[in-house]
Amino acid sequence: MVIPWAGYSLSEFINQCEPLGSAKYVQFLSLADAKQMPGIRQVSLNWPYSEGLRMDEAMHPLTLLTLGLYGDLLPNQDGAPVRIVVPWKYGFKSAKSIVTVRFVASQPPTAWNDSAPQEYGFYSNVNPDVDHPRWSQKSERRIGEPFYKQRRTTLKFNGYADQVARLYSGMDLRKNF
Amino acid sequence: MPNGKIVALKVLVWIACLYPVLSLVYRAVFTSLGPDPTHTITFATGLATIRLLVISLAITPLRRLSPRLSWLIRFRRLLGLFAFFYASLHLLTYLGLYSYFDVKLMSADILKRRYITAGVTAWLLLLPLALTSTRWSIRKLGKRWQKLHRLVYVAAILGVIHFWWLVKPGVRTPLSITMILGVLLLARPLTTWIGNRRRMAQPRVPSSV
Numbered sequence: 001m002v003i004p005w006a007g008y009s010l011s012e013f014i015n016q017c018e019p020l021g022s023a024k025y026v027q028f029l030s031l032a033d034a035k036q037m038p039g040i041r042q043v044s045l046n047w048p049y050s051e052g053l054r055m056d057e058a059m060h061p062l063t064l065l066t067l068g069l070y071g072d073l074l075p076n077q078d079g080a081p082v083r084i085v086v087p088w089k090y091g092f093k094s095a096k097s098i099v100t101v102r103f104v105a106s107q108p109p110t111a112w113n114d115s116a117p118q119e120y121g122f123y124s125n126v127n128p129d130v131d132h133p134r135w136s137q138k139s140e141r142r143i144g145e146p147f148y149k150q151r152r153t154t155l156k157f158n159g160y161a162d163q164v165a166r167l168y169s170g171m172d173l174r175k176n177f
Numbered sequence: 178m179p180n181g182k183i184v185a186l187k188v189l190v191w192i193a194c195l196y197p198v199l200s201l202v203y204r205a206v207f208t209s210l211g212p213d214p215t216h217t218i219t220f221a222t223g224l225a226t227i228r229l230l231v232i233s234l235a236i237t238p239l240r241r242l243s244p245r246l247s248w249l250i251r252f253r254r255l256l257g258l259f260a261f262f263y264a265s266l267h268l269l270t271y272l273g274l275y276s277y278f279d280v281k282l283m284s285a286d287i288l289k290r291r292y293i294t295a296g297v298t299a300w301l302l303l304l305p306l307a308l309t310s311t312r313w314s315i316r317k318l319g320k321r322w323q324k325l326h327r328l329v330y331v332a333a334i335l336g337v338i339h340f341w342w343l344v345k346p347g348v349r350t351p352l353s354i355t356m357i358l359g360v361l362l363l364a365r366p367l368t369t370w371i372g373n374r375r376r377m378a379q380p381r382v383p384s385s386v
Contacts, residue, residue, distance in 0.1 A: 139282065150215065
């Protein structure tokens with residue numbers, strides 16, 4: 001689906017925090033309240049959900065500190081009250097219901113990478129050229145389109161190549177998937 | 178059970194078996210198939226397939242439990258063929274609505290995504306069973322028909338494996354149908370064993386007494 005999120009650039013929030021020069025990464029920790037989220041009691045991921053971005057990715061204007069969608073406040077299941085949206089990465093990088101933001105010197109652990117490091121990398125940029133070990137990433141079904149023409153070719157960086165490709169120039173995106 | 182009652186029952190069973198596909202058509206035309214119609218259709222047809230397969234596998238154990246239920250055999254082929262019908266709709270939905278008949282996409286999927294490998298294999302196992310479901314085939318194949326149709330156990334097990342492999346880690350939706358299938362698969366050797374014990378316990382009476 002193509003979602004109209006509402007928020008402002010995470011960079012504004014980061015500037016207000018005035019992180020030290022030694023901060024190389026930003027880590028996001030989500031709410032892990034078993035009373036509101038009973039599914040946490042099941043054995044699946046390590047809770048609280050942790051995600052992270054390199055400092056330049058976090059400071060990019062497209063990284064959105066998000067408070068709403070479709071002109072309304074975020075519902076609980078979409079990450080209320082505040083989440084981030086990183087539109088050029090796979091969805092699990094866009095952490096929801098954030099309660100803690102940390103500025104750290106080394107790459108922080110992230111939930112899916114912890115759970116299956118051979119399947120989920122740290123960067124997780126949308127990349128049709130790098131398959132997931134168990135499925136292809138070359139095409140996608142866009143929900144919301146008429147069902148007879150949903151499938152389309154996936155674009156590198158989800159179509160944001162012009163805006164973000166420079167962040168990864170020189171990087172082997174197959175190794176750093 | 179008198180023939181008239183069986184015919185009436187068959188009409189009801191036909192209606193019940195057609196309900197899933199008719200429900201989908203109704204929703205497609207009059208209400209809604211949800212935000213992801215392809216998924217809705219895939220899930221409904223898949224569920225119908227495994228449920229009908231499992232119900233058809235309950236017939237023989239029930240007949241073994243009581244000789245008065247032997248008429249149930251007349252429903253087994255009907256249920257099996259409807260299971261194949263829904264399995265074929267399920268496969269067609271995957272081929273057409275999901276993959277848009279893109280051969281490269283589908284071969285990559287079938288080789289790479291093991292739940293699709295399992296699903297396609299299960300359908301391929303059901304195909305010869307559907308093709309040899311006629312009375313002509315039963316006559317022509319004789320003893321081999323029985324052996325061939327044991328493949329239904331493999332297909333049902335593969336279907337359940339397909340279900341487990343496709344749900345996300347932690348999801349337990351396939352659990353109930355797995356347990357029912359497990360009971361039914363165990364029921365066959367169990368009822369055979371019970372039958373043998375009963376036969377051994379009875380004294381052999383010579384006919385001239």
